[in-house]
Amino acid sequence: MPSFKGEQISLFSLDFEAKFTSKNLKYPLKDLRLKTLFSGSLNEATNHFFSLSSIPKSVVLVYQKY
Secondary structure, three states, rough: OOOOOEEEEEEEOOOOOOOOEOEEEEEOOOOOOOOOOEEEEEEEEOOOEEEEEEEOOOOOEEEEEE
């Protein structure tokens, strides 16, 4: 996803079983379950883009503060 270095990123998912993995975030996710709604909040982009994947595929709300 397009971003910029230092941009605040928060991730929200209602699928508490999905395991998320990210690239280019200050606090990287590696097969991490977002067990609460705030588990993926207050992260930060480290580059002009970041990526996010999940197993199994899941819906996630991505909040980017511009």
